[in-house]
Amino acid sequence: MKFRSRAGNAYRKPYVNSWCAPFHDLWYWNIPCPVPFISRACFPLLRNDIIDRFWRFSYAAAPGLFLLAIVQYSLSVEPNLHPFEPHALLKNRHAMTIASAFVPRKFALPPAEARLFQVDPDSRLLGHCHWQPGKSKAVPVVIIVHGLEGSSDSNYVLGIADKAFQRGFHAVRLNQRNCGGTEALSPTLYNSGMSADYRAVFEELSNGDGFEQIFFAGYSMGGNLVTKMAGEFGAMVPRALRGAGVVCPAIDLGASADALNRAENYLYQKHFVSGLMSRYARKQKLFPDRYPQNGLRPVRTVREFDDVITAPQFGYRDAQDYYDHVGAKRVAANVRLPLLMITAQDDPFVTYASFQAARISDNPAIRFVATTHGGHCAFISKHSGPERFWAEQRLVEFFEAHRG
Numbered sequence: 001m002k003f004r005s006r007a008g009n010a011y012r013k014p015y016v017n018s019w020c021a022p023f024h025d026l027w028y029w030n031i032p033c034p035v036p037f038i039s040r041a042c043f044p045l046l047r048n049d050i051i052d053r054f055w056r057f058s059y060a061a062a063p064g065l066f067l068l069a070i071v072q073y074s075l076s077v078e079p080n081l082h083p084f085e086p087h088a089l090l091k092n093r094h095a096m097t098i099a100s101a102f103v104p105r106k107f108a109l110p111p112a113e114a115r116l117f118q119v120d121p122d123s124r125l126l127g128h129c130h131w132q133p134g135k136s137k138a139v140p141v142v143i144i145v146h147g148l149e150g151s152s153d154s155n156y157v158l159g160i161a162d163k164a165f166q167r168g169f170h171a172v173r174l175n176q177r178n179c180g181g182t183e184a185l186s187p188t189l190y191n192s193g194m195s196a197d198y199r200a201v202f203e204e205l206s207n208g209d210g211f212e213q214i215f216f217a218g219y220s221m222g223g224n225l226v227t228k229m230a231g232e233f234g235a236m237v238p239r240a241l242r243g244a245g246v247v248c249p250a251i252d253l254g255a256s257a258d259a260l261n262r263a264e265n266y267l268y269q270k271h272f273v274s275g276l277m278s279r280y281a282r283k284q285k286l287f288p289d290r291y292p293q294n295g296l297r298p299v300r301t302v303r304e305f306d307d308v309i310t311a312p313q314f315g316y317r318d319a320q321d322y323y324d325h326v327g328a329k330r331v332a333a334n335v336r337l338p339l340l341m342i343t344a345q346d347d348p349f350v351t352y353a354s355f356q357a358a359r360i361s362d363n364p365a366i367r368f369v370a371t372t373h374g375g376h377c378a379f380i381s382k383h384s385g386p387e388r389f390w391a392e393q394r395l396v397e398f399f400e401a402h403r404g
Contacts, residue, residue: 084390086373087380093346094264096375103380105155107162112173116185119177119200123186127201128152128173130165140213140242140403141170141205142396145198147220147377148250149275151180156247156377159389160217163396169403170211174201176222183282187290191310192221192253193326195229202229206240215399216244219377220350223249223341224328230339231331243402245340245395248347248377251332252354254323257303259349268349268376269301276305329358332366339366340398342391344374369394 090096112128142164152173161171177190218226223246260269284291306319316322345352379391
């Protein structure tokens with residue numbers, strides 16, 4: 001079933017058998033269940049034929065209880081999600097995407113504490129941590145992961161941190177390997193499959209520091225990494241990991257690389273390749289024995305960079321082999337963590353078709369929102385204040401709804 005707001009946003013709820021729909025949606029939208037002996041944690045596991053038979057038995061054994069659940073289900077079960085209404089001048093996807101990089105923004109974050117997270121014996125990630133006064137372990141933490149060629153200082157990272165901090169969260173702005181001027185902290189390059197890095201950060205903050213509620217936010221490449229991590233946890237979600245939110249996650253890197261090759265996306269491709277090659281040159285100066293400078297064939301596209309540099313550095317046959325192994329589309333069906341996934345149907349290079357092919361909306365743990373407009377990780381709305389950057393606000397509201 002597909003719902004559309006007046007702004008044309010699509011909210012697709014996953015299919016379940018008609019008999020199980022009431023109990024399923026009670027779990028899906030975190031509404032108190034009218035049947036006290038049914039645990040909310042059971043609902044992701046009781047699907048389709050199993051729960052269908054359960055519903056039929058429930059109706060036969062206790063029709064009054066069944067009708068009570070139906071009444072509950074007939075109420076509005078979808079939490080309030082403000083529709084995305086794009087800025088009048090930014091309904092073109094390229095205008096929206098490019099504008100997000102240049103719109104001046106101000107943030108009210110306190111000074112950050114720099115922290116290095118050990119993610120493997122030779123590599124550390126630099127995080128910028130904004131702790132609430134007292135640094136209480138009971139206060140929830142939001143960890144934010146940026147996209148390709150971004151950093152902890154990217155506007156959307158600062159925007160989520162600011163909004164989360166104002167709502168009483170701790171906020172950790174994380175740099176991926178080599179990003180934000182951290183090339184010396186790891187001998188390796190970075191890639192879209194390094195979800196273990198973020199699991200290590202999570203474990204350090206939960207097991208080491210004792211934080212009880214941790215959320216992850218990821219944009220683009222960072223969204224793929226966060227979704228991949230969630231899928232790898234599967235049903236074994238740690239107690240302290242409460243939810244995640246991703247925006248325009250590049251879950252199918254091959255499709256995104258192909259989209260970047262279109263003529264209309266020339267500027268994006270040039271920007272990414274220029275940044276990647278500059279970073280490679282800096283790594284070569286730091287680790288000359290590991291990164292050859294001579295003998296490389298010309299690199300003009302992201303796919304060529306991954307063919308020539310990423311794949312051989314990380315043991316993949318070629319770029320396509322790398323894409324096939326690291327895309328979160330492979331594990332998205334295994335996600336059991338509450339996850340909000342936002343994308344735009346007009347994203348220039350994270351294609352809407354990739355989400356349809358991965359059957360994202362079939363997973364009841366994932367709330368999938370696909371707006372008509374929004375560009376790539378932009379979502380600049382016609383409203384001012386916190387609603388100006390719509391996706392940031394939705395992620396923080398999602399975390400707020402799932403905090404203890």
